Amino acid sequence: MRMKLVASVAVCALTTMALAPNAHRNAGGTVAGKVTFTGTPPKMKPIDMAKEPSCAKEHATPVMNESVVTGAGSTLGDVVVYISAGAPSGAAPASPAVFDQKGCQYLPHVLAMQAGQKLEVKNDDQTSHNIHPLSKVNPEWNKSQPPGAPPIEVAYDKPEFIPVKCNVHPWMHGYFAVLNTSHSAVTGSDGSFSLAGLPPGKYTVTAWQERFGTQSQEVTITGNETAKLDFVLKATEY
């Protein structure tokens, strides 16, 4: 009897310890779903990197333009889904958002971060880049980064969707999604997203795609449930 009690206490303690690091993420509700499109999306063209042989040789097949990324079943990738209203305010995550320049591409193509969060821009190429985020609300800057240079560390204070270009390689193109919230996700090509750890409340969830604009929906979380929410964006060919 006594042994049983000790054993169960031990099991309980171990379970709690195992779950503890994720406890705050698991508490609360989740909004999850898929982003798809209707209509005809524009045809993405291959990028000719012949002028930069060190990058061209990193790609076995030509890299396609990434402004519209689609998957099987009309799913839409690189869509930022975030809580645009009702989100619990919180400090920006301590870990930096990392933007990499590799093979003369921006990885990821769309990077979501919270206002005030540290942003780290790396150059993993054997060529110089000149990163130039075209911000309008936040101060604009552009910085040259030769191969092997240390990461550029910056932070944006105000929410804004910022197109990013390279002043040396015209085809390089990406986005910084600076948001008021840490509750955000960028969809993969399967279009799925999940926003976890939401306390009960009413939220506005917004999906943003660089070519097809934004769409918002309201959702109410009451406990630990997963609310299903799908977005259908209207694609235009041109």
Place this chain on the structure above:
Amino acid sequence: MGKLFAAAVVVIALVSAGVFVAHVWWLPPDISALGLRIDRQLDETMIFTGVLFVAAQIALAVFVWQSSGREGAIRIFPGGPMPLVGVATVIVGLEVLTLIFVGTRVWAKIFLAPVEANAVHIDVQAGQFAFYFRYPGPDGKFGVPHPDLIDEGNSNFFGLDPKNDTSARDDIVSASLVVPVDRPVLLTMHSKDVGHSLYIPQLRLQQDFVPGLVIPVHFTATGITRTEIVCTQLCGLGHYNMRAYFEVLSKDAYEKWLVDQAGQ
């Protein structure tokens, strides 16, 4: 000491001239229909200036040799420095004017000659820091470029408006200049931002891009090749990295390339 200097001047002049005579550093073989004229003109200019250069250096050496160790024997030009400058200006001026006159005639015969009707028309845009080349596509018509619609991140390098302009939809845009062999090619060159320059030594062709101007240039490539085009006008931070490839393909390979590009 003066005699040593005179000998050194002669040696330096002859070695320098010898480098040019022996074509140690020279242009790559010419593969253009009209390049021969440029080469001939280049040779004439080199011979003309080369002979004058060697003669001037030898004259200098002779005077130095004669005057060496005879301080006080140095004579001045009759009438003093002003007539010296006057005579030098007239002689050098005549040389330069002769070269300009002869060279311009050769240049004009090539650049101002009428373009053949069957020429392949390629629109060339230079911008910091890449060249882009546009072909009219199957409809044979170029879409109208709108600088305000340029959106490089979406591969719209020329600012085309495919939504409203149907002739723009099939325009082919390439980062390489690909042309068929033995067929006249017309380039219409324009710049998106600052001055750039297109230089293809194999074609004996060099032309600046001037912002605001559309500059026509034509040539006929007579050999299959693949070579690099580099920008030869300092255009900013990434100038060193502004380049493209120039490819001359056989007629069949060129047609296939066009079809492949149109399918993308």
